Amino acid sequence: MSEPVHITCSHCMAKNRLPVEKINQEPTCGKCKKSILVDAPIALTDQNFQRFIQNNDLPVIVDFWATWCGPCxxxxxxxxxxxxxxKSQARFAKVDTEQAQQVAANFNIRSIPTLIVYKAGKEVARQAGAMDKTSLTNWVISQL
Ligand SMILES: [Zn+2]
Structure with missing residues (x-):
């Protein structure tokens, strides 16, 4: 018997409970019926940030960025x-630091881009500065 996992829907932010083997099978949300996992990073705000990082059993990776930042x-x-x-190995999100100023302040974001990995709602790793695709992929894999 595999342990169920908790995954937050990319659309309605409902917490879904599903068997771990379903993660790779395009699971749909019990509440809004859309695909729980989407290709694009999810834009988080001051309002939904805590809920999202706490209600995912997969690691949550957040890109802190701003519109004026070239490397971002x-x-x-x-x-x-x-x-x-x-998308089935980790949850990818983005925080616009000019919109979500409370989150940016809470996590003391000093430079952007900054990437932070959260597990069970806690920061476990942080990387400041832009990366190329290979470095980014390898860094994410090293955090799984
Ligand atoms: Zn949903």
């Missing part, structure tokens, strides 16, 4: 590709 813009499409490739 360069890394964004690479981050989206890694998110799409690895």
């Amino acid at each position: 813009q360069m890394m964004a499409p690479l981050y989206a590709q890694v998110s799409s490739n690895m």
Whole structure:
């Protein structure tokens, strides 16, 4: 018997409980009936950030960025590709530090881009500065 996992829906933020083997089978949300896992990173806000990082049994990776940040813009499409490739292994999210100022302050984001990995709602790793796709992929794999 495999342990069920808790995964938060990318659309309605409902917490879903599903058998671990279902993660790779395009699971749908019990509440809104859409695909729980999506290709693109999920934009988090001051309102839903805590809920999202706490209600996922997969590691949650968050890209802290801002619209004026050149390296952030360069890394964004690479981050989206890694998110799409690895969506059943980790949850990929983004925080616009100018919109979600409370989250950015709570985690003391000093430079962007900064990537943080959360497990069970706790920060477990942090990486400041843009990465190329290979480095980004390897870094994510090392955090799983
Ligand atoms: Zn849903």
